[in-house]
Amino acid sequence: MAAMLTRKGKIIVFGLLILTGVVLLAYGVFFHSKNILPQQNEDSVMLVQSEPALIKEVSVGGIKRDESGRLKRTYDKTPPKVCPT
């Protein structure tokens, strides 16, 4: 496929890919968020976390899916220092 692509074709493919990447990245950074249950279920206030915050949480194993498929924190007050894996 690449052999048959002219320089113009390569620029178009590159442009589409870079646009896709930037759009996904921007959406993830600025718009994407999820509701997270606190560890203690009795407290029904959900935490809304942006994707960058979710990335930081998963890097220490701070979030898991519970049996009902909802996202839940694995810690109460202080997050773990390192990923448990």
Place this chain on the structure above:
Amino acid sequence: MVKKTKLSVLASKLLPWRMGVQSAFLLTWLDPLGLRLHNMCSPVFHCYACPLSTFACPIGVLAQFSALHIFPFVAVGLLIAVGALFGSLICGWACPFGFLQDLVAKIPTPKFDLPKWTGNLRYVVLIVTVLAVPYFWGEEHWLFICRVCPAGALEAAVPNMTGQAIAGEKIAWPNALKLTILGVFLIAIFLMKRPWCRMLCPLGAIFSLFNRVSAFFVRFNADECTDCERCHKLCEYGMEPEKSPNDSLCVRCFECTNCDLNALTFGSIFEHS
């Protein structure tokens, strides 16, 4: 004779300093300022549990988000953007885990080559341990990538265990499979060049998909090639650059562009050849 472009001239001047560039990137990934920016991914293979990691590992993020059934827009967007620009040039010039293997490969031990088909195992690792196993069985499964990853074992488990031992705390040992894989990896890097990158790296598998369409690539000028096969000897990873200049197994070290005839040069879509 093909006239060298400005970019290829610049690249050929930078080529002898590749290890210097890799060292400079290493400083970036090792959090020299203690920023711990784990809310962002880097585009390289470096464990986020390493005490000296600036950013989060994109593979760890992909796997964890797969386990949580969340689409990882940031990680996927970053990998597509970086892949579209550079392809596996990241592997050859920026990745700290690849750099470690390059350094060990300098030690004069007997080296064995890998059959080309072993490169397909990277896609198996990506699909199984990074995507499918986390999605269907969660991060507790023994085949979850972070539970077997040698980068995690070397960069995170070993320093953290050392810190625990020094502090007199209880040492949290990694599981037996992870230790075994680490042991095999540490032997393999003395006997092969970049065994992880060429056989098992899921991040390299992703970037290799972009090699034939990325903005920066290896340009092959067929008119200049005399089939001398000097590039076969220049390539440290068993490739035949003149036959497949942007192969998915290529880590884009660009050593093959030391071709005296300008048959292989650094190319970009932004310049006319």
